[in-house]
Amino acid sequence: MSVDLSQFIPSFLEESFEGLELMESSLLSLQAGDNETIHSIFRAAHSIKGGAGTFGFDVVTEFTHLVETLLDEMRDGRREVSPKDVEILLASVDCMRLLIEAARDDENYDKDKVAQTTMLLNEALSSGGEKSAGEKISQQSDNTEQSTGKSDTSTFSIHFVPEHNLAKTGNDPLFLFNALADLGQLTTVANTGELPALTDIDVQELYLSWDLTLITGATKDEVHEIFEWVEDDCLLEIKKIDKEPLVNPSDGEKETVSVNEIRAASNIENESNSQEIYPANDNSVVKKQATKTKAKAKVEVSSIRVGVDKVDNLINLVGELVITQSMLSELGSDFNMDKIERLTSGLEQLLQNTKELQESVMRIRMLPISFAFNRFPRLVHDLAIKTGKEIELVIKGEQTELDKTVMEQIGDPLVHLVRNAVDHGIEPAEIRLANGKSAKGTISLDAYHQGGNIVIEISDDGGGINRQKVFAKAVEKGIIEPNATLADNQIFDLLFEPGFSTADQVTDISGRGVGMDVVKRNIQSLGGRIQVESTPGQGSCFKVNLPLTLAILDGQLVKVGTETYIIPLISIVESLQVDKDLINRVSGDMTLYRLRDENVPILPVYQLFGLATEHTEIDNALLVVVEADGQKVGLMVDHLLAQQQVVIKSLKDNYQQVIGISGATILGDGSVAMILDTPGIIQMALAYAQNKQRDMASYKQFAIGEQC
Amino acid sequence: MAKVLVVDDSNSIRDMVCFTLKSAGYQYVEAKDGREGLTKAQAESFDLVISDVNMPNMDGIDLCTELRKLPNFKFTPVLMLTTESSTDMKMRGKAAGATGWLVKPFNPEKLLATIKRVVR
Numbered sequence: 114m115s116v117d118l119s120q121f122i123p124s125f126l127e128e129s130f131e132g133l134e135l136m137e138s139s140l141l142s143l144q145a146g147d148n149e150t151i152h153s154i155f156r157a158a159h160s161i162k163g164g165a166g167t168f169g170f171d172v173v174t175e176f177t178h179l180v181e182t183l184l185d186e187m188r189d190g191r192r193e194v195s196p197k198d199v200e201i202l203l204a205s206v207d208c209m210r211l212l213i214e215a216a217r218d219d220e221n222y223d224k225d226k227v228a229q230t231t232m233l234l235n236e237a238l239s240s241g242g243e244k245s246a247g248e249k250i251s252q253q254s255d256n257t258e259q260s261t262g263k264s265d266t267s268t269f270s271i272h273f274v275p276e277h278n279l280a281k282t283g284n285d286p287l288f289l290f291n292a293l294a295d296l297g298q299l300t301t302v303a304n305t306g307e308l309p310a311l312t313d314i315d316v317q318e319l320y321l322s323w324d325l326t327l328i329t330g331a332t333k334d335e336v337h338e339i340f341e342w343v344e345d346d347c348l349l350e351i352k353k354i355d356k357e358p359l360v361n362p363s364d365g366e367k368e369t370v371s372v373n374e375i376r377a378a379s380n381i382e383n384e385s386n387s388q389e390i391y392p393a394n395d396n397s398v399v400k401k402q403a404t405k406t407k408a409k410a411k412v413e414v415s416s417i418r419v420g421v422d423k424v425d426n427l428i429n430l431v432g433e434l435v436i437t438q439s440m441l442s443e444l445g446s447d448f449n450m451d452k453i454e455r456l457t458s459g460l461e462q463l464l465q466n467t468k469e470l471q472e473s474v475m476r477i478r479m480l481p482i483s484f485a486f487n488r489f490p491r492l493v494h495d496l497a498i499k500t501g502k503e504i505e506l507v508i509k510g511e512q513t514e515l516d517k518t519v520m521e522q523i524g525d526p527l528v529h530l531v532r533n534a535v536d537h538g539i540e541p542a543e544i545r546l547a548n549g550k551s552a553k554g555t556i557s558l559d560a561y562h563q564g565g566n567i568v569i570e571i572s573d574d575g576g577g578i579n580r581q582k583v584f585a586k587a588v589e590k591g592i593i594e595p596n597a598t599l600a601d602n603q604i605f606d607l608l609f610e611p612g613f614s615t616a617d618q619v620t621d622i623s624g625r626g627v628g629m630d631v632v633k634r635n636i637q638s639l640g641g642r643i644q645v646e647s648t649p650g651q652g653s654c655f656k657v658n659l660p661l662t663l664a665i666l667d668g669q670l671v672k673v674g675t676e677t678y679i680i681p682l683i684s685i686v687e688s689l690q691v692d693k694d695l696i697n698r699v700s701g702d703m704t705l706y707r708l709r710d711e712n713v714p715i716l717p718v719y720q721l722f723g724l725a726t727e728h729t730e731i732d733n734a735l736l737v738v739v740e741a742d743g744q745k746v747g748l749m750v751d752h753l754l755a756q757q758q759v760v761i762k763s764l765k766d767n768y769q770q771v772i773g774i775s776g777a778t779i780l781g782d783g784s785v786a787m788i789l790d791t792p793g794i795i796q797m798a799l800a801y802a803q804n805k806q807r808d809m810a811s812y813k814q815f816a817i818g819e820q821c
Numbered sequence: 822m823a824k825v826l827v828v829d830d831s832n833s834i835r836d837m838v839c840f841t842l843k844s845a846g847y848q849y850v851e852a853k854d855g856r857e858g859l860t861k862a863q864a865e866s867f868d869l870v871i872s873d874v875n876m877p878n879m880d881g882i883d884l885c886t887e888l889r890k891l892p893n894f895k896f897t898p899v900l901m902l903t904t905e906s907s908t909d910m911k912m913r914g915k916a917a918g919a920t921g922w923l924v925k926p927f928n929p930e931k932l933l934a935t936i937k938r939v940v941r
Binding site: 118120121122124125128153155156159160162163164165166167168169174280281282283284285288289291292295317339341342345 | 830831832833834836837840875876877889895896897898899902904915918919920921922925926927928929934937938939940941
């Protein structure tokens with residue numbers, strides 16, 4: 114029979130990546146003599162090796178074998194845990210990750226890096242430990258199985274004398290004979306000579322021995338293999354009898370039992386006409402079953418681990434929902450006005466159930482941010498070595514939960530910010546000491562919930578942002594005029610301008626000036642924002658503010674003409690009734706509104722989307738002031754409706770991207786409402802506005818940070 | 822049909838083994854480490870135990886030693902799953918009372934063919 118293994122590959126990959134993470138974090142905290150940690154690192158490597166072999170990722174197996182050998186020496190105390198070895202092991206973890214990813218995507222990997230690390234591993238193995246490095250992996254493909262003699266049958270004579278206590282090892286001669294019979298035609302003759310007197314028989318002992326004759330197409334090795342587990346507990350002779358009566362001396366030579374190298378078959382068949390797939394066995398883990406790809410196509414690991422308590426809670430809630438539903442349907446089948454009170458309370462209960470259910474389901478997608486933070490100890494460790502700085506990383510709030518999608522997308526921006534903190538933030542040790550600080554710099558990562566948002570802080574105790582330098586650079590790049598006066602916040606915002614970098618030297622860590630603008634754009638595309646605080650000589654802090662989830666949004670419903678739109682609550686600064694004295698018409702189409710000490714451009718939404726409405730008069734219109742990119746605009750709408758949570762449906766998936774619209778939702782009455790994309794709308798508006806107005810507006814206002 | 826206890830800390834290997842067993846009509850019970858395996862063995866009898874060697878909490882060798890102390894498991898075949906094909910490993914298994922070993926990597930056909938030597 115053939116069993117298709119490819120369905121287990123996603124689960125193997127997921128497990129391997131977890132194993133690699135464990136190896137990495139354990140290696141970073143590894144102290145000499147910490148045997149428990151070494152054991153767990155070893156186990157992780159060991160599992161990866163075993164799985165990789167089973168699933169046919171031979172390159173992974175081979176490489177991991179070296180890693181495992183090194184770890185094994187550490188585990189047995191034959192090798193001291195030295196920082197050098199730890200570095201090699203960390204590099205090996207990277208290679209294993211590369212190899213596994215390459216195997217997953219069926220793509221090429223960085224052969225040089227793997228070869229280099231392999232060399233380092235071999236060197237380490239040939240020095241330190243006593244064990245020889247040249248030990249070749251015994252895993253062999255059975256594809257080379259000699260086919261000679263397959264076609265014609267041969268006869269074997271087997272003399273088998275088991276030890277009396279063979280049964281206690283769990284072996285049973287009957288099963289062995291059955292297995293032999295599977296190979297061909299078997300005749301058995303039992304010798305009862307050793308049987309003691311009936312009274313002396315111990316029922317748990319074996320007294321028989323056998324002479325067997327097997328006519329089979331199998332090779333001698335295959336016959337011998339069946340006795341693999343018992344050969345130390347028996348006397349075994351296997352002779353091949355030639356068809357000719359004349360005994361060939363070389364063939365008939367008695368085989369003395371020796372330790373046989375065991376060869377395991379690794380020829381995993383990737384047959385595309387695989388059989389029916391049974392659902393994989395899930396043990397208290399909800400897995401999104403990855404769609405099975407028949408070929409070795411890209412296997413995206415897209416499952417999620419959820420605590421049992423969350424699932425139980427969910428099932429509980431569904432139970433309640435079913436009860437409420439049955440109560441309501443009973444009520445509806447025979448309804449009269451006397452029962453109106455029960456109906457109301459039933460509906461209220463339904464509302465409660467739905468809300469709790471929604472919250473619980475959302476919680477399933479929430480993962481502790483430690484998933485994103487986990488990679489930083491390693492990153493900082495490597496960067497510190499590269500830059501020659503001493504750096505300590507402090508991580509707080511790693512249990513703070515965040516939506517999985519948001520987490521996946523925030524990873525890269527965070528890496529960038531941490532790199533910056535190491536490279537630009539922390540000063541070299543001499544300067545730190547000269548400034549009366551400890552030589553070791555500290556970078557902290559912190560995450561906490563604030564309202565419906567999560568705040569991630571990346572702070573360092575370095576030199577702070579040099580305002581003069583930033584200013585000079587911005588002038589040099591032509592971003593601002595030399596005589597401009599800017600507040601701190603505005604100076605810091607310059608860091609996020611495209612093509613801006615203050616690093617004196619471009620290093621390979623950071624400072625190429627591609628990045629901070631991308632960081633900001635990524636964060637904004639997640640509906641979040643970033644702000645900077647910095648004190649000269651004491652350090653900087655980057656605060657990233659993100660919504661907890663991308664699936665649901667708190668929105669303000671507004672009416673324009675016959676259409677209902679939704680404005681994300683997070684972008685609304687305030688809503689107001691226009692005072693006509695504060696309206697300021699400037700040249701062009703632009704109308705500005707004096708909002709305290711700022712001028713806010715007014716954008717009539719009906720014009721933007723070409724709608725017909727009676728409310729075209731600006732003088733006493735309703736303005737919803739929204740903000741994005743540090744820019745405020747007043748959206749002119751007909752009416753303000755309710756505030757509510759809406760479920761975001763992608764326009765891109767269902768229709769196509771539309772400028773100024775970030776998505777759609779379905780309202781309670783079943784109609785579709787568009788969700789306005791604040792940054793998009795502001796860009797649309799700015800496209801109309803003149804450059805001069807843009808400069809004025811963007812520098813004559815508070816930075817985003819002061820609003821919250 | 823025979824009932825098998827499968828002990829391995831790796832989900833994918835365990836899934837693979839169980840799936841293979843199931844497709845051949847065996848019944849199985851899973852355990853994620855030696856300790857859990859022992860608990861399950863104390864609760865019911867099995868016709869075969871397949872166990873990994875390297876596991877947290879209790880490894881396969883200790884599990885085997887403990888199983889042999891249980892009256893129900895005196896003659897039950899216990900197969901060790903191992904990537905280590907060294908004689909040393911096999912001797913340790915033998916000493917603990919293991920029936921045999923399956924060297925990883927193995928494929929389902931091999932697994933089924935091999936366990937036929939100890940269970941039907």
